[in-house]
Amino acid sequence: MTSMFAHETVSIDLGDRSYDILIGSGLLQEASAFDGLPRSSSAVIVTNETVGPLYLDALQRLIASRHHVVHVAVLKDGESYKTWATLNQIFDVLLDRGCDRKTVLYALGGGVVGDMTGFAAACYMRGVPFVQVPTTLLAQVDSSVGGKTAINHPLGKNMIGAFYQPQRVVCDLQTLATLPRRELSAGLAEVIKYGPIHDMDFMAWTEANIDALMALDTDALAYAVRRSCEIKAAVVGQDERESGLRAILNFGHTFGHAIEAGLGFGVWLHGEAVGAGMVMAAELSRRLGLVDEAFVERFRQLIGRAGLPVKAPVIDPARNAQSYLDHMRVDKKAEAGDIRFVLIDGPGKAVVRGAPDALVAEVIDHCCAG
Structure with missing residues (x-):
């Protein structure tokens, strides 16, 4: 062309x-x-x-x-x-x-x-x-x-x-x-996800330019969109139908989709749910020994600076953790009812794996309590 x-x-x-x-x-x-x-x-x-x-x-x-x-x-x-x-x-x-x-x-x-x-x-x-x-x-x-x-x-x-x-x-x-500011922040969630799972230099760039992105700086937006698309293109080109590698693009989405379904679709924007979901996934990664507390806090700070929630909502006051788990079992990555999470296997690298329900429940309780 x-x-x-x-x-x-x-x-x-x-x-x-x-x-x-x-x-x-x-x-x-x-x-x-x-x-x-x-x-x-x-x-x-x-x-x-x-x-x-x-x-x-x-x-x-x-x-x-x-x-x-x-x-x-x-x-x-x-x-x-x-x-x-x-x-x-x-x-x-x-x-x-x-x-x-x-x-x-x-x-x-x-x-x-x-x-x-x-x-x-x-x-x-x-x-x-x-x-x-x-x-x-x-x-x-x-x-x-x-x-x-x-x-x-x-x-x-x-x-x-x-x-x-x-x-x-x-x-x-x-x-x-x-775009309303809330929608802009929701979109930034999907920009932010690419750094921890694939490119820590891009995460550092996002940290340095988050204020410019929030201010709709054209040059910053152009780079963020291009680099995000480059990363996604590379992953999709290797795994179009999500049989393996492409699943890493769902970082934060297992928790996030549970938030959306649990609250009712549209109560939280998709990006807001993914933002909180990524914080939960990072915390689960830490508790599994894959990243340290310093990384989780750095990531949490970036999510907050983008105007996204860092605290997950209570979706069922009577049985909150169990409700999250029930929703997460209805997930495309689940296998025979076992929940699979996209986790950070060291900064810049992702892995898809399971985790004990009891540990996941602890993460939910921790992240909902803030």
């Missing part, structure tokens, strides 16, 4: 399913950001009630020449709507408008929109092309990359879905300027 606008490109190497992630400011004003993507008689932009008024018109203008007609599906905003009922709203538009198997779907929004659009694309007529246009930091550094698509079930997060890769990911950094 050749183009004249300023951007950075990170490539995901998956053979015939390979694609590029474009990162730059103002990409939603550059039609050439979509050069080389499939043309079709119809397209559907999937967005939500919050993002649509901000960026829908711009995306419609950019892709109008690539499709005879562009339809729109506008969903409710929030994790609580990541359900079968909402997914069917996308299918309703596709079927009502007579969309065929060459129809291109565009996911314009955060992680919820991206996950559901990708899942719809994987299912509709057994697979149609889709493009990710993430508008949140969390989506740009994590959920839009790697082809994980899903909806939630009341008993577990992202338990119903498919691996299905997009044609391209277009990350316009200017969309981050409209």
